[in-house]
Amino acid sequence: MTDTATHRTGRDVPTTTRAFLAQGGRSVRDEDAFVVRDVPLHPVRPHDLLVRVEAVSVNPVDTKTRQGLRSGTKQLGWDASGVVEAVGSEVTRFSVGDAVWYAGTLDRPGTNAELHLVDERLVGRRPATLDHAEAAALPLTGITAWETLFDRFRLTESSTGTLLVVGAPGGVGSVLVQLAKARTGLTVLGTAGRSESRDWVSSMGADHVVDHHDLVGGVRSVAPDGVDYVFTAHSAGNVTTFADLVRPFGQITAIDDPRGLDLYPLKRKSIAWHWELMFTRSAFGTPDMGEQGLLLDALADLVDAGRVRTTATSVVRGLDPAGLREAHRQVAGGTAIGKVVVAR
Known part of the structure; x- marks a missing residue:
């Protein structure tokens, strides 16, 4: 030392x-x-x-x-x-x-x-x-969710539209649903399969829970015109589905890394694809590395205010x-x- x-x-x-x-x-x-x-x-x-x-x-x-x-x-x-x-x-x-x-x-x-x-x-x-x-x-899931919403999508408290959270019962999805409801004006759809998963996603504050086994049918039943934003922890095999569900000029952020992912189906609608990795700031010592600590302080404020659990x-x-x-x-x-x- x-x-x-x-x-x-x-x-x-x-x-x-x-x-x-x-x-x-x-x-x-x-x-x-x-x-x-x-x-x-x-x-x-x-x-x-x-x-x-x-x-x-x-x-x-x-x-x-x-x-x-x-x-x-x-x-x-x-x-x-x-x-x-x-x-x-x-x-x-x-x-x-x-x-x-x-x-x-x-x-x-x-x-x-x-x-x-x-x-x-x-x-x-x-x-x-x-x-x-x-x-x-x-911390890890909170940082990932925060950076997705406010760095990748650049959402604010006045943002509106519809967000689809694919993998909503998981660690990141659970925090992302809460943050989206606490700090934006978005309507939030979360995917789930089992009944206990559906109950969990609802308890996190999702406006609607859709069956991930029939993603297109479930989303269209509550958002007939599609969605503006997608967060996904499960990208493999879903790009064509996202191209169908996301509105023109919409945005997608992924945290998984399937090899050989073909994003061409998104081009016709000019849909933006973002990657999110919460280790990027620390790995490269970026000038804004301190933002990670500050966002954890802001997340702590939301927890202490009872808006995130x-x-x-x-x-x-x-x-x-x-x-x-x-x-x-x-x-x-x-x-x-x-x-x-x-x-x-």
């Missing part, structure tokens, strides 16, 4: 931490799918916070990364809620003892550890009305190999509604 970091905490800062690592070549059913290791903590950078992690959530990207790990070990985890233990020399927004929430980056160790380093510009204050487990469900539906107690294995099992099943959280 840097001398500056030690000085600002008023005590020595650990140089290692216990981490919970995914092991390559293992099934989630294997007891050693995750193991405990002491790993080094890198020196605190000027903008870094050292956070004691109290809770994490498991996203589909976590399970896909673990499944693709053929050998060795990897420290997974992006979402986190915790308490600041130390700060770097140029930190201005946080102090030791602050409760924070955030989603990490692709190029640094993950949040599945007791202590974690993160750039303060990516961090927001934890909502005062949520505990750590409830808060850990929201946590999407945590399953909380596994025990931030350890057994707890992470159980959470990965639930998410990998593909039927989870909302978010699965692992907390101390």
Whole structure:
């Protein structure tokens, strides 16, 4: 650790931490799918916070990364809620003892550890009305939903029209429905299949819930003239359907990445296609990287005002190999509604 970091905490800062690592070549059913290791903590950078992690959530990207790990070990985890233990020399927004929430980056160790380093510009204050487990469900999905609505679509509180959320019961969809209703004038349609999924999407505030098995028929039954915006977590095989449902000059934002996607059917209506990846700002150190922390603060304000609620539906107690294995099992099943959280 840097001398500056030690000085600002008023005590020595650990140089290692216990981490919970995914092991390559293992099934989630294997007891050693995750193991405990002491790993080094890198020196605190000027903008870094050292956070004691109290809770994490498991996203589909976590399970896909673990499944693709053929050998060795990897420290997974992006979402986190915790308490600041130390700060770097140029930190201005946080102090030791602050409760924070955030989603990490692709190029640094993950949040599945007791202590974690993160750039303060990516961090927001934890909502005062949520505990750590409830808060850990929201950062990655909240950032993705926020950037979709307000950066990709450039919506405002005066925006009107119709938004179709494909994959509304999932982590991102659950937050996006709430944000669209809280901060825009859009009519929101969410897709779902099972009855419990439909109930969940309705509880998030969707104006209509349509069956994803008959997307065209379901949407046309409530929006005969089509929709203006589509958020999709399921693009493969749906581009022609979107071309049918989206009005001329409409917009689509996708978060999945099917290979060989053919967007030609969208041309006739001049439909815009956007990609959304919440890691882009941190991966490239963009000049506006700090917007990610600010939007988390704004999201915390909406949570504390009762306009957005946590999407945590399953909380596994025990931030350890057994707890992470159980959470990965639930998410990998593909039927989870909302978010699965692992907390101390």
